[in-house]
Amino acid sequence: MTTRLDVAEKRTAATTLPAPRGTTRTGRPARRTSAWTPWLYLLPALVVIGGLLVYPVYQLGLISFLEYTQAQVSGGEPTSFKGFGNYTTLFTDPQFWQVLLATVLFAAACVVTTLAVGCALAVLLTRVRALPRLALMVAALGAWATPAVTGSTVWVFLFDPDFGPVNRLLGLGDFSWTYGRYSAFALVLLEVVWCSFPFVMVTVYAGIKAIPSEVLEAAALDGASQWRIWRSVMTPMLRPILVVVTIQSIIWDFKLFTQIYVMTNGGGIAGQNLVLNVYAYQKAFASSQYSLGSAIGVVMLLILLAVTLVYLRLLRRQGEEL
Numbered sequence: 001m002t003t004r005l006d007v008a009e010k011r012t013a014a015t016t017l018p019a020p021r022g023t024t025r026t027g028r029p030a031r032r033t034s035a036w037t038p039w040l041y042l043l044p045a046l047v048v049i050g051g052l053l054v055y056p057v058y059q060l061g062l063i064s065f066l067e068y069t070q071a072q073v074s075g076g077e078p079t080s081f082k083g084f085g086n087y088t089t090l091f092t093d094p095q096f097w098q099v100l101l102a103t104v105l106f107a108a109a110c111v112v113t114t115l116a117v118g119c120a121l122a123v124l125l126t127r128v129r130a131l132p133r134l135a136l137m138v139a140a141l142g143a144w145a146t147p148a149v150t151g152s153t154v155w156v157f158l159f160d161p162d163f164g165p166v167n168r169l170l171g172l173g174d175f176s177w178t179y180g181r182y183s184a185f186a187l188v189l190l191e192v193v194w195c196s197f198p199f200v201m202v203t204v205y206a207g208i209k210a211i212p213s214e215v216l217e218a219a220a221l222d223g224a225s226q227w228r229i230w231r232s233v234m235t236p237m238l239r240p241i242l243v244v245v246t247i248q249s250i251i252w253d254f255k256l257f258t259q260i261y262v263m264t265n266g267g268g269i270a271g272q273n274l275v276l277n278v279y280a281y282q283k284a285f286a287s288s289q290y291s292l293g294s295a296i297g298v299v300m301l302l303i304l305l306a307v308t309l310v311y312l313r314l315l316r317r318q319g320e321e322l
Helices: 004-016 037-063 085-091 094-125 130-145 148-158 165-170 181-210 213-221 226-237 239-254 258-263 276-286 290-321
Strands: none
Touching: 037 290, 085 290, 094 130, 094 181, 094 226, 094 239, 094 276, 130 181, 148 181, 148 258, 181 239, 181 258, 213 226, 226 239, 239 290, 258 276, 276 290
């Protein structure tokens, strides 16, 4: 004799069994998605990106193989095809290697400092009350939203040797921060960190809030210090987020232009504060050597492309681990 309990158990078993392949749980045929369907959704964005990115990159690469001067900018035809001659000229120029080294070191310093400040403030956000946390978030987002030209101009005024308040507070008199090479780089680094740390802070803070509180409480009960909790508990769990913000910071800081150009008046005294982007600008527009400027742009593009490929590979590996 079949009871209502037996009928209920059969219905439960029927609903929990996996549906046959190619059908849904209701027995209807499942819709098959074509392999081209995702590309159809991406097609409008690809068309826009192709128009805004692919063609300029093609023109950049083409000009780097030509002898392109002010006459060609004014409408004249390129006089000759130089092939890799512009790259040979570039790679045999000692100044290029000095600027490349300065760019790498300066970008590395900006990335490390930005990550340190952003992560420290993210941890601080988890330990303060609602009102201070809100004030810090608003102040950080204000720095993030400030245009680069505006922020750079304000920082130059703050450290101005005649009218800036910083020198008065520190008792430095008429010390000029932009005169010396290292002091100018330090001033630009402070401005870059000021406008970049909010991205790291908010992203890492969101990651910390996603960590189960039981894990952090267990580490605290075991006697772990705050530094040990960050190093041994938080950092491994935040590794995917830290990789993302690190690669993004490398890309942003490596192609820095506005802050250096505005705060050092085009690269500093005798070009002592040049980075690759400003160096390319000087070659192309100040010296009318558009071919060399384009060659520098291609080199920067290849370096950033390599960083992006590493970034995508790390994301893919983390996706497989998850």
